[in-house]
Amino acid sequence: MAYFPLFVDLEGRQVLVVGGGKIAVRRVRTLLEFGCQITVVSPEVCEELREKVLWKKKRYDETDLESPGNVGEASRFIFVLAAAAPEVNEKIVCDCRKKKIPVNNASNRDQCDFYFPGIAKDGDTVVGITSGGGDHRLAAKISAVVRQILRTIAV
Numbered sequence: 824m825a826y827f828p829l830f831v832d833l834e835g836r837q838v839l840v841v842g843g844g845k846i847a848v849r850r851v852r853t854l855l856e857f858g859c860q861i862t863v864v865s866p867e868v869c870e871e872l873r874e875k876v877l878w879k880k881k882r883y884d885e886t887d888l889e890s891p892g893n894v895g896e897a898s899r900f901i902f903v904l905a906a907a908a909p910e911v912n913e914k915i916v917c918d919c920r921k922k923k924i925p926v927n928n929a930s931n932r933d934q935c936d937f938y939f940p941g942i943a944k945d946g947d948t949v950v951g952i953t954s955g956g957g958d959h960r961l962a963a964k965i966s967a968v969v970r971q972i973l974r975t976i977a978v
């Protein structure tokens with residue numbers, strides 16, 4: 824069954840990203856355009872992100888799912904992106920499910936409460952693209968074409 828595109832207000836909300844490699848960086852870059860506050864748990868993270876996220880320089884453990892400032896339910900993570908090694912991601916999914924926090928496992932489409940879409944954005948106009956998880960290359964191709972269309976319309 825196809826997935827419904829739910830558009831969510833992320834402004835000021837807390838998002839947790841585990842891993843600081845290529846995929847995490849690409850997704851953090853995208854999320855920053857939507858005004859959320861991002862915590863990254865990873866032993867390493869690229870220079871670009873250090874000023875823009877709360878970086879916890881460490882390996883993931885279950886306590887990372889507690890809200891960053893520990894200030895209660897209001898600042899609880901709205902979702903978690905697991906973008907480290909597959910076995911780490913699997914453990915994160917398990918921990919999130921226990922705490923009922925929506926989670927995305929970048930290394931396993933069968934362990935995603937939601938998918939990270941291809942995104943085309945022009946100001947507040949946003950197009951999210953999914954192939955339903957089965958063909959990320961198609962999602963990438965369509966995203967590139969839609970970005971081009973938005974650029975053309977904006978001129």
Ligand SMILES: C[C@@]1(CC(=O)O)c2cc3[nH]c(cc4nc(cc5[nH]c(cc(n2)[C@H]1CCC(=O)O)[C@@](C)(CC(=O)O)[C@@H]5CCC(=O)O)C(CC(=O)O)=C4CCC(=O)O)c(CCC(=O)O)c3CC(=O)O
Nearest residue numbers: 929930931932938939941953954955956958959962963966
């Ligand atoms: C299901 C989904 C779940 C989720 O992660 O949310 C998922 C899953 C997986 N992707 C894998 C591989 C790659 N995915 C990409 C690219 C993108 N993948 C994205 C989304 C999604 N990927 C989710 C929904 C997709 C849908 O709806 O169809 C995009 C749209 C958004 C984004 O990532 O920003 C982005 C294009 C953005 C753009 O171009 O605009 C590349 C290319 C690259 O990275 O450059 C590669 C590697 C090279 C190759 O294979 O081509 C693997 C194997 C991992 C492994 O090898 O371990 C899995 C795991 C699995 O399928 O089980």
Ligand SMILES: NC(=O)C1=CN([C@@H]2O[C@H](COP(=O)(O)OP(=O)(O)OC[C@H]3O[C@@H](n4cnc5c(N)ncnc54)[C@H](O)[C@@H]3O)[C@@H](O)[C@H]2O)C=CC1
Nearest residue numbers: 842843844845846864865867882883906907908909929930
């Ligand atoms: N969904 C998608 O679009 C794609 C998903 N993937 C998957 O995404 C994951 C990440 O891929 P890349 O960013 O390319 O890998 P990468 O090797 O560049 O990055 C992995 C990151 O995880 C960190 N890390 C490792 N162990 C950790 C731990 N215990 N706790 C916290 N952080 C830890 C590393 O320091 C590194 O920053 C992989 O599992 C890969 O299978 C890969 C390509 C595309």
